[in-house]
Amino acid sequence: MRCRICSRPVKEKGFCSVHLKAFLNICEKFEVWEHALGVLWIDYLVNISKNSLTGEWAKEVAKHLIEDEGRNVKEK
Numbered sequence: 154m155r156c157r158i159c160s161r162p163v164k165e166k167g168f169c170s171v172h173l174k175a176f177l178n179i180c181e182k183f184e185v186w187e188h189a190l191g192v193l194w195i196d197y198l199v200n201i202s203k204n205s206l207t208g209e210w211a212k213e214v215a216k217h218l219i220e221d222e223g224r225n226v227k228e229k
């Protein structure tokens with residue numbers, strides 16, 4: 154199986170090792186953000202994808218997750 158974002162072999166959760174690491178990082182930070190600011194998952198992802206301080210791996214993961222959300226939940 155291939156990573157959902159790149160063509161590297163999957164390690165876990167549909168992500169390769171680098172994207173998995175970025176994904177776990179994103180999830181970890183979200184808990185802090187959600188707790189402190191009450192941000193929504195999707196808003197948090199958009200923020201990451203636009204933040205110039207975010208690493209490329211994390212941006213790719215965030216963009217992918219936003220697309221996933223768009224598929225699952227219809228935009229209002």
Ligand SMILES: [Zn+2]
Nearest residue numbers: 156159169172
């Ligand atoms: Zn990957």
